[in-house]
Amino acid sequence: MKRGFALLETIVVITFLSVSLLLLYGTFSNMISNSKRNLLYDDASNIYKVYYIKEYLGLDNFKVNGDIEEIDCDGLVSGCNKLLDSFEVENMYITYYDLKNYDSDLYSSSFNNYVDSLSNKGDYNYRLIVEFSDSSYASIGLVGGNYE
Amino acid sequence: MNKRGVTILELLISISLISVVILLLLKLIFSLDNINNSKEYASEDEIARTTIIKNIESDFLKLKLMGVRVKSLDKKVIITFNYLDRAKDLIIEEKSLSYDNQEYKLNSVNATYNLCPSFSYKELDKDYYLVNLNIEVLIDGKSNTKRDDIDLFYVDLISDNVSYPRDLECSK
Numbered sequence: 511m512k513r514g515f516a517l518l519e520t521i522v523v524i525t526f527l528s529v530s531l532l533l534l535y536g537t538f539s540n541m542i543s544n545s546k547r548n549l550l551y552d553d554a555s556n557i558y559k560v561y562y563i564k565e566y567l568g569l570d571n572f573k574v575n576g577d578i579e580e581i582d583c584d585g586l587v588s589g590c591n592k593l594l595d596s597f598e599v600e601n602m603y604i605t606y607y608d609l610k611n612y613d614s615d616l617y618s619s620s621f622n623n624y625v626d627s628l629s630n631k632g633d634y635n636y637r638l639i640v641e642f643s644d645s646s647y648a649s650i651g652l653v654g655g656n657y658e
Numbered sequence: 659m660n661k662r663g664v665t666i667l668e669l670l671i672s673i674s675l676i677s678v679v680i681l682l683l684l685k686l687i688f689s690l691d692n693i694n695n696s697k698e699y700a701s702e703d704e705i706a707r708t709t710i711i712k713n714i715e716s717d718f719l720k721l722k723l724m725g726v727r728v729k730s731l732d733k734k735v736i737i738t739f740n741y742l743d744r745a746k747d748l749i750i751e752e753k754s755l756s757y758d759n760q761e762y763k764l765n766s767v768n769a770t771y772n773l774c775p776s777f778s779y780k781e782l783d784k785d786y787y788l789v790n791l792n793i794e795v796l797i798d799g800k801s802n803t804k805r806d807d808i809d810l811f812y813v814d815l816i817s818d819n820v821s822y823p824r825d826l827e828c829s830k
Contacts, residue, residue, distance in 0.1 A: 520672045524679060531683075554711040555809040562813045566786060589782030593813070596780070596788055644804070 551627055556648035558588045559597045559639055566593055568603065569638055570652055577612045578605045598643040607634040620645055699765040703806070706762040710755055710808055714739070716811045717746065717758075725821035726789070728777065735773050737791070740821070750775065750793060755808070768798045769806070779822040788813050789822055 564570065569585050581602045583590035594602075603621075605612075608630045614622045624639070624647040634651030641647055717723075721741035729736045735750040749756040750769045754763045764771065772794035777787050788811065795806040814820070 517668050517671055520668075520675060524675055525677060549805070553805070554708040555807075555811075558711070558715045558811060562788075562811060566782070566813050587783065589786060592780065592782050593788060596790065597811075635720075646805075 522619070547623065548627070550644075550646040551624060552648050553646060554644060556640070556642060557650065559599075560638060560648045560650050563597065563599070563602070563640060564595065564638050564650060564652070566590075572604055574604050574636060577609060578603055578617070597640075599640055600643050600645075601641040603639045603641075604652070605637050605639060607632065607637045609637070624649075632645075665766075696766070699767070702765045703769065706764075707806065707808060710757060710762055711810065713760075714748065714757060714810055715812075717741065718810070723789075723812050723814065724819060726777065726791070726823060727821075728775075728823060730773075733773070735816055736774060737775070755793070764795070766797075770796050770799065771808075772796050772801075777823060779824060781816060782813070786813060787816050787820075787822075 523591065537539070567590055569581075572581065581604060601621075607626075609625060612625075619639065621639075628637070628649065632651050634653055636652040637649050638652055639647060639649040715735060717739065721744065724742055725740040727738040727740065731737070731758050733751065737748040737750070739746050746758055747756075748771060752773065754761055755771065756762070775791060775793045777789070777791050779787060781787050789808045791808075793808040794801060794804075795808075796802065807829065
C-alpha cells in the first residue's frame with residue numbers, strides 16, 4: 511500500500527485552487543469594471559452643468575413627443591450652441607422620469623446602461639439626460655411645465 | 659509494489675509547484691493591497707471634490723455670484739467670490755483647498771492642485787454670461803484626466819454690477 515500523497519493528487523489540488531482563484535478573479539474584475547463605469551455617471555460638476563442647461567434653455571416647459579426625445583438647439587435661445595460647446599455636450603435627451611419600456615436598439619449601449627442605472631424615486635414627470643464628450647452622463651428631474 | 663511515503667522526485671515537484679502558486683498568490687495580495695490603498699485615497703479625494711463643488715455651486719446660486727477676484731501668492735492662490743451681500747475666499751494650496759472655514763486635503767500621494775487655475779468669462783447672448791473656473795489636479799506635476807478637476811460654472815444675467823477678470827495671471 512502506498513502512503514503519503516502522489517504527484518497526481520498534488521496536481522488535482524493545484525488545479526482546484528487555480529479554478530477557484532480564476533472564478534474569484536472573474537467576480538472581482540466584474541465589480542471593478544462596474545465601479546469604473548459608475549464613475550462616468552452623475553459627476554457633481556456635470557449635474558450643475560445639466561442644471562444650468564435646464565435653466566438657460568428653459569427646458570421645464572419643453573414639449574416632449576414620445577418616451578424619449580433627443581433635443582438640439584433648433585428653436586431654442588440664441589446662446590444655446592455656445593453653452594453646449596462650453597459644457598462639451600454631445601447629446602441631450604428628455605425622457606419620461608419612470609422610463610421602463612423603450613426601444614433600446616435605437617440608442618447607444620452607453621445610454622441604455624445609464625438609463626438602467628437610474629433610480630425612479632422622486633416626484634418628477636420627466637428627466638433631462640445629458641451625454642458629454644467624454645462619454646459621461648448626468649441627469650436631473652424636471653417638474654412642472656406644459657408637457658404633451 | 660509496496661512503496662511507502664513519497665519519493666524525493668515527487669516531493670521536489672510538489673514543493674516547486676506549491677511554491678509557484680504561493681509566489682503568485684503573494685504577488686496578487688501585494689498588488690491588491692497597493693490598489694486598495696490608492697483607491698482609498700482616491701475615493702476620499704473624490705468625496706472631498708464632490709463636497710467642494712456642491713458647497714461652492716450652492717453658494718453661487720443661493721448667494722448670487724457677482725464677481726471674482728484672484729490673488730496669486732508664493733505657494734497659494736486666493737480666489738475671492740463676491741456675492742450679493744458678502745464675500746468668501748477659496749484658498750488653493752498644493753495639497754489642499756479651503757473654502758468657508760473648511761479645509762479639504764488631497765490624500766493621493768502623487769496628486770497636487772495646479773496653482774495656476776484657469777478662468778473664462780463669455781457672453782452667451784446679449785443677456786446672459788457664463789463663467790468657468792477650473793482648478794486642475796496634477797499627477798506627478800503633469801496634467802491628467804479632467805475628471806478629477808474642480809470645475810465650477812455659473813450662468814447669470816449680464817449687469818453693470820458684476821465684475822470678473824478677463825484672464826488670470828499667476829506666478830508659476
